Amino acid sequence: MAEYKKADEKVIEDLKGIVGEKNVITDKSKMIDYSHDEFTLSDIAHMPDAVVKPASTEQVSKVLKYADERRIPVTPRGGATGLCGGCVPCLGGIVLSVERMNRIREVDVDNQMAVVEAGVTLMDFYESIESAGLFFPPHPGDESAMIGGLVAANAGGARAVKYGVIRNYIRGLEVVLASGKIIRPGGKVMKSSAGYSLLNLFIGSEGTLGIVTSAVIQLMPPPEASRSLIIPYDDLACAIETVPLLIKRKILPMAVEFIPKEVIVRTEELLKKRWPSKMGNTYLLVILDASSEDEIDKLSEKVAEVSLEKGALDVFVADSPEKQKLVLDIRSKIYESIKEDNVETLDIAVPRAEIADHVKKVMDVQKKYGLWLPTYGHAADGNVHTHIMKVRYDKGKTVPLPEKEWKEKLEKVREELFKDCRDRGGTISGEHGIGLVKKAYLSYVVDEEEISLMKGIKKVFDPHFILNPAKIFD
Numbered sequence: 001m002a003e004y005k006k007a008d009e010k011v012i013e014d015l016k017g018i019v020g021e022k023n024v025i026t027d028k029s030k031m032i033d034y035s036h037d038e039f040t041l042s043d044i045a046h047m048p049d050a051v052v053k054p055a056s057t058e059q060v061s062k063v064l065k066y067a068d069e070r071r072i073p074v075t076p077r078g079g080a081t082g083l084c085g086g087c088v089p090c091l092g093g094i095v096l097s098v099e100r101m102n103r104i105r106e107v108d109v110d111n112q113m114a115v116v117e118a119g120v121t122l123m124d125f126y127e128s129i130e131s132a133g134l135f136f137p138p139h140p141g142d143e144s145a146m147i148g149g150l151v152a153a154n155a156g157g158a159r160a161v162k163y164g165v166i167r168n169y170i171r172g173l174e175v176v177l178a179s180g181k182i183i184r185p186g187g188k189v190m191k192s193s194a195g196y197s198l199l200n201l202f203i204g205s206e207g208t209l210g211i212v213t214s215a216v217i218q219l220m221p222p223p224e225a226s227r228s229l230i231i232p233y234d235d236l237a238c239a240i241e242t243v244p245l246l247i248k249r250k251i252l253p254m255a256v257e258f259i260p261k262e263v264i265v266r267t268e269e270l271l272k273k274r275w276p277s278k279m280g281n282t283y284l285l286v287i288l289d290a291s292s293e294d295e296i297d298k299l300s301e302k303v304a305e306v307s308l309e310k311g312a313l314d315v316f317v318a319d320s321p322e323k324q325k326l327v328l329d330i331r332s333k334i335y336e337s338i339k340e341d342n343v344e345t346l347d348i349a350v351p352r353a354e355i356a357d358h359v360k361k362v363m364d365v366q367k368k369y370g371l372w373l374p375t376y377g378h379a380a381d382g383n384v385h386t387h388i389m390k391v392r393y394d395k396g397k398t399v400p401l402p403e404k405e406w407k408e409k410l411e412k413v414r415e416e417l418f419k420d421c422r423d424r425g426g427t428i429s430g431e432h433g434i435g436l437v438k439k440a441y442l443s444y445v446v447d448e449e450e451i452s453l454m455k456g457i458k459k460v461f462d463p464h465f466i467l468n469p470a471k472i473f474d
């Protein structure tokens with residue numbers, strides 16, 4: 001393990017000299033917020049020595065050069081919506097928060113590209129490009145995530161099945177290396193075959209190779225029409241098996257989610273809103289988009305036909321913007337409704353045809369360990385979100401379990417599911433990243449030779465291991 005220095009009083013004074021006195025936080029009560037992300041277990045939280053908030057790429061560069069010369073760890077941080085402890089300063093040192101770098105530098109309508117700083121939230125980004133009449137297809141679930149964090153995690157979301165993940169839209173980056181040098185791989189070009197793609201190396205590197213300060217993002221014209229279908233089933237397997245059949249019949253929805261009824265009921269209670277269907281035990285939420293109302297009518301009919309063939313009980317259509325909003329509001333608050341009892345959110349991705357069997361395995365593990373494992377997810381791209389809860393579920397009610405019991409079971413559940421994912425040719429992280437909490441399992445799905453190459457790359461970019469140390473691998 002590399003030897004690190006603390007950010008002592010002298011260091012803190014110097015950092016204030018770079019970013020301004022009020023942009024360095026050392027007050028413990030204010031730093032608590034910067035000691036964790038959305039991963040629930042407080043065991044992994046860790047206090048930094050200082051939180052530093054630069055306002056420009058030049059300031060980021062000066063902070064990194066300074067920290068690198070003194071071997072002080074630097075953990076980059078965006079919206080802290082991550083679910084794997086990625087922005088937790090687990091070895092202390094500096095948390096570098098990009099929250100003040102929140103300018104949309106340009107929305108270039110002619111090239112359909114935006115140039116955006118790392119601290120712009122997804123919510124502000126959508127607002128600004130939509131007001132320019134443009135569309136950014138990926139939709140990761142928490143809109144307070146920031147551009148730098150989305151790039152660093154290679155975030156996905158429900159629309160990946162049709163439109164791909166963040167990586168598919170990043171055309172250029174501005175990155176500050178550990179040494180303080182600034183590089184700008186890519187640009188406003190749709191294609192590039194000029195040497196190794198450093199651009200792609202930074203996407204998904206979880207802040208371990210460089211700090212993203214801005215991104216050039218590809219946009220699209222918005223679809224003319226969209227519609228959500230809510231399809232109830234009695235049997236989860238039938239719901240999931242509908243998805244490959246839809247694709248076989250040449251229907252590619254914008255998003256397909258499978259959602260068990262029990263989490264819908266909890267979310268209805270939280271929001272005091274009603275889901276359009278009370279039928280069945282499980283739902284498929286199919287979101288379609290098309291270039292005309294006519295086309296979307298035809299697509300909806302085809303989806304209904306395939307679903308009913310696979311045992312759907314009915315098909316409910318959310319065709320007005322109000323109905324669509326209601327459905328999406330409920331879907332987007334599911335996490336909120338189970339958060340209190342949630343310990344960990346997995347983001348296993350398996351080949352699409354393996355989803356039904358993987359979810360069956362989750363149900364077997366739930367029974368074996370007596371922990372509630374509500375599971376829903378992006379059915380059409382194989383990405384399954386299983387929540388490991390500290391309660392069991394009995395006849396519509398949750399029953400709390402003693403801490404000792406759920407903690408013992410947590411490891412076992414995680415391990416069984418990761419092994420199942422590996423055996424099906426899947427990956428332990430489809431979109432959240434490895435961070436701190438999954439690094440012990442990286443070798444389940446990435447072989448030693450590849451991990452050794454990754455470590456070699458890390459050493460080239462960050463020879464003193466100051467950038468987000470102890471993440472992805474030790």
Ligand SMILES: Cc1cc2nc3c(=O)[nH]c(=O)nc-3n(C[C@H](O)[C@H](O)[C@H](O)COP(=O)(O)OP(=O)(O)OC[C@H]3O[C@@H](n4cnc5c(N)ncnc54)[C@H](O)[C@@H]3O)c2cc1C
Nearest residue numbers: 078079080081082086141146148149152155156207212431
């Ligand atoms: C309710 C909810 C729903 C979610 N839904 C989805 C979903 O559908 N799809 C999905 O993919 N994810 C989802 N997530 C996870 C999370 O939103 C994503 O991982 C997102 O990319 C994190 O962005 P952030 O700005 O919050 O990053 P943070 O949590 O702050 O950091 C994430 C990682 O990026 C690094 N980092 C942050 N900023 C920078 C930077 N400027 N330069 C270099 N590295 C940086 C950090 O060090 C860390 O390793 C969800 C989370 C929640 C809470």
